[in-house]
Amino acid sequence: MDANDTPVDPGRFALLTDHVDRARADLAALALDIHAHPELAFDEQRTVGLLTERLADAGFGITRPLGGLDTAFRARRTFGRGGPRVALLAEYDALPELGHACGHNLIATAAVGAATAAGAALDAAGADGVLEVIGCPAEEGGGGKVLLLDAGAFDGVDAALMFHPSHRTMPVRGALAATRLTFTWHGKAAHASTNPHLGINALEACLLTFQAINALRQHFPDEHRVHGIITDGGSAPNVVPERAQAKFLVRHRKLAQVEALRDQVVRCAEAGALAVGARLEVEQGITYAERENNLPMAERFAAYLTAQGVPLDPPPTVGGVGSSDFGNLSQALPAIHAYVKIAPEGTSNHTHAFAAAAASDAGIAGMIAATKALAGTAVDLLLEPDLLAAAKDAFARRADGGRVDPAAQP
Ligand SMILES: [Zn+2]
Numbered sequence: 001m002d003a004n005d006t007p008v009d010p011g012r013f014a015l016l017t018d019h020v021d022r023a024r025a026d027l028a029a030l031a032l033d034i035h036a037h038p039e040l041a042f043d044e045q046r047t048v049g050l051l052t053e054r055l056a057d058a059g060f061g062i063t064r065p066l067g068g069l070d071t072a073f074r075a076r077r078t079f080g081r082g083g084p085r086v087a088l089l090a091e092y093d094a095l096p097e098l099g100h101a102c103g104h105n106l107i108a109t110a111a112v113g114a115a116t117a118a119g120a121a122l123d124a125a126g127a128d129g130v131l132e133v134i135g136c137p138a139e140e141g142g143g144g145k146v147l148l149l150d151a152g153a154f155d156g157v158d159a160a161l162m163f164h165p166s167h168r169t170m171p172v173r174g175a176l177a178a179t180r181l182t183f184t185w186h187g188k189a190a191h192a193s194t195n196p197h198l199g200i201n202a203l204e205a206c207l208l209t210f211q212a213i214n215a216l217r218q219h220f221p222d223e224h225r226v227h228g229i230i231t232d233g234g235s236a237p238n239v240v241p242e243r244a245q246a247k248f249l250v251r252h253r254k255l256a257q258v259e260a261l262r263d264q265v266v267r268c269a270e271a272g273a274l275a276v277g278a279r280l281e282v283e284q285g286i287t288y289a290e291r292e293n294n295l296p297m298a299e300r301f302a303a304y305l306t307a308q309g310v311p312l313d314p315p316p317t318v319g320g321v322g323s324s325d326f327g328n329l330s331q332a333l334p335a336i337h338a339y340v341k342i343a344p345e346g347t348s349n350h351t352h353a354f355a356a357a358a359a360s361d362a363g364i365a366g367m368i369a370a371t372k373a374l375a376g377t378a379v380d381l382l383l384e385p386d387l388l389a390a391a392k393d394a395f396a397r398r399a400d401g402g403r404v405d406p407a408a409q410p
């Protein structure tokens with residue numbers, strides 16, 4: 001982008017940069033404190049206490065619990081006569097064994113830092129609008145945002161934004177739709193040598209299921225991913241397993257394809273059960289929609305990174321993406337989930353190396369850059385009606401997650 005083309009207002013940028021830079025030591029201390037005390041999904045009490053305390057000090061009114069979740073919260077400031085509502089999203093759960101190996105300590109801190117800086121800029125501008133931080137627990141498999149969406153916590157929010165630490169800086173990156181399945185096969189125990197003919201082997205039903213799925217794999221359309229583990233394979237080698245259990249994830253770029261493939265995978269589990277005479281129990285877990293990137297918002301976020309001299313990387317064109325509860329949110333309102341580099345290229349999240357990066361100087365530097373870009377984008381959405389209108393227009397014209405029946409299209 002030509003320097004003269006940038007949509008970033010120089011005075012606003014200077015104010016936000018100055019505010020965040022002055023808060024840098026404090027924000028770094030908060031990020032490191034959260035990192036040193038990792039809390040798992042739905043159990044993030046200490047972290048939420050730290051975040052809401054800072055936000056209350058900055059003049060935000062706190063609602064907690066939110067949507068029936070004890071570790072979810074809303075922090076809100078209303079400016080002038082009120083008006084459009086923009087929400088910064090905080091994630092803060094850690095991973096078992098690995099701690100903050102997804103860098104959610106940086107996401108949470110950036111949301112607090114951005115809200116505080118944006119509040120100062122909106123005060124200075126005499127803005128009308130509402131700025132919120134929505135604390136979203138349990139991103140790691142718990143689907144916190146899906147639960148909050150279902151509870152109506154995002155009703156009336158006009159736009160939502162967050163950043164996620166990464167090994168590359170990508171204002172736009174896709175994410176797959178995904179669903180979780182748990183299969184439990186119930187057989188009949190028997191002595192595996194004395195009376196095997198009296199048993200029904202649940203483990204064999206489970207193994208046949210894996211074989212059936214693998215037999216189908218050649219015929220999957222491109223870009224499908226099915227992956228599973230066995231979580232119960234019996235209790236002793238001399239007992240015919242009366243119970244076996246496996247968990248699967250089914251993914252694709254589009255939710256509609258995930259739903260079709262899920263039905264095929266369930267049939268494989270039924271086939272395994274039928275072959276050995278076991279009974280199958282199917283538990284449908286949480287389903288994530290694919291991510292819809294709001295381009296006007298992502299472009300503004302990118303412009304704020306460019307204004308700081310942060311280089312941008314292209315997103316992967318094939319593979320290289322997972323799934324998250326943000327997908328569902330992005331199908332409900334204009335939203336961005338921008339990635340900012342905190343670790344050397346090729347460093348995967350959910351590793352010890354990424355956990356170390358989330359507490360490193362590079363981690364703090366990436367978080368500070370993201371904080372400024374989040375603050376700038378949030379302020380612009382409230383001060384520039386054209387930007388919010390463009391975001392809403394892009395959302396209205398989105399691909400609709402493949403859920404639109406093509407036959408119903410003109
Ligand atoms: Zn993660």
Ligand SMILES: [Zn+2]
Nearest residue numbers: 102104139164
């Ligand atoms: Zn994450």
